[in-house]
Amino acid sequence: MNNDEIIAKGRRCIDIEAEALRQTSTRLGDDFAQVATAVFTILNDGKKLIFSGIGKSADIARKLVGTFNSIGAPSTFLDPVNALHGDMGLCRKGDALLAFSNSGETEELLKLVPLLKRFDTLAIAITSKSDSTLAILCDYSLTYSAEKEACPLDLAPTASSTASMAIGDALAMVTLEWRAFSREDFVKFHPGGSLGKSFAASVDDIMRSEGQYAQASDDATCQECLERMTNSNSGCIALTDSAGALSGVFTDGDARRLILKDANFLDKHVSDYMTRNPITIKQGSLAIEALRIFEAQNIDDLIVVDSDGRPAGVIDGQDLTKARIV
Template sequence: MDTEEIIAKGRRCINIEAEALAKTSAQLDSAFAQVAATVIDSLSDGQKLIFSGIGKSAHIARKLVGTFNSIGAPSTFLDPVNALHGDMGLCRKGDALFAFSNSGETEELLRLVPILKRFEVRTVAVTSMSDASLSKLCDQRLIYCADKEACPLDLAPTASSTASMAIGDALAMVILEWRAFSREDFVQFHPGGSIGKSLAASVDSIMRPTGQFAISSDEATCKECLQHMTNPNSGCIALTDENGKLSGIFTDGDIRRLVLEDADFLGKSVSSFMTQAPITINSGSLAVEALRIFENRKIDDLIVVDADFKPIGVIDGQDLTKVKMV
């Protein structure tokens, strides 16, 4: 095959899988919402999610176990063969089982589901066949669309595995939002890796420390403050009282407004125009807490204060992108 033919065949595979995803998305209905409600009920009762499958479906099930665990939804994988030889001991009343089978006729799952229902385990078939035996056996079903595989022989799981993975991911993300899973929760379950490290970092490690942000007495004039802000190229200046404690903040936005409202503001005391009691964060706080403040309060700059409420640093909203927090 020449280069163009190789590229064309690669695109064909991706396009077939993309078509399966589009059709799966289009056919989502109330059954999907009902499965989501079942998951919430199980988790709210302190129960867990169980994922099971054979072959490629087992790999997908294991991946989704990791996804749900990562969002705080306790999950485990159950090998359907081993389940029939003792592993069903992990199942409890109220758990929710997700049985993955593209054909819906996987023998091991067809043997497993009726036994688990005796344990009063809630069962969900994840398959492309709504009228398959597995769909009929289970309490609920998630049906994805895979009219054909990207494999030229229409044998190797490609479109079907992609679609089944996607519908599982979709369910996980719905559960994440339903449970109001926050960035702080994400840090709790992801202490390692670059994401966890950046979110779990201290604000002291990402702030602009003394010497790299503008600070002045609140008795200074607006012109003097503007000069201080220009030197460290800062979008704000932290203002302090006679004891060195934070008393206010003066920003680029304030200056732009004053240019239009008061042409003589430069010679006046900044205390007349500063924002008193500005939003702050304590030294030692998690960086993810700073991120939450930026998102909730819609500010551009956040002042870091020490135990005596003295400004020791400033976090610019743009600094968060440098540490891959947004």
């Protein structure tokens, strides 16, 4: 094959899978809402989700176990073969089984579902066949669309596996929003790796500390403040009272607005124009808390204060991007 043929075949594969996703999205209806409601109720009752499947469906189920666990929804994988030889011991009354089978006729799952119902376990089928035996056996079913596989032989699971995983992801994200899962919650479950490090960072790790930000007494002139802001390449200056506690903040935005109102402001005390009682964050707080403040207050700079209310540093909105907090 030449390059053009290779690219064309690659695009064909992606196009077929994209079409499967589009059709799956279009047909999403009340059945999805019912399953989402059932999952929400089960998790709120302190129960868990049990994912199961054979072959590629098992791989999809295991991936979704990871996704649900990462958003605080207790989940586990149950091998349907091993379940028949003792592993059903992990099942408890009120749990939910999510059984994945493209055909809906996977023999091992058809044996498993009736057995799990002895535990008063809710059964949910995820399949491409709404009239399959699995769908009929289960209490609920979610049906995805995959009219044909991207495989030229129409054999290797491609479009079907993509659609199956997507409908599971959709259920996970609805669960996340419904349970009001926050960024702070996400941090608790992701303490390791680069993701965990960025989320677990404190404001002390990312703030501009002494010598890197502008600070002055609130009896300084506006011109003196602007000079310090320029020298430190800061968009704001932290202002302190006679005791050294933060008393206000003055920003380059304030300066631009003053130019239009009072051309002689440079020789006046900055205390006449500063923002008193500015928004702050305490030293030692999580950086993710700073992000929440930036998003809620629509500010460009955030002053970090110590336990005595003295300026300890400044966080510029761009610092969060550099630290990969956003």
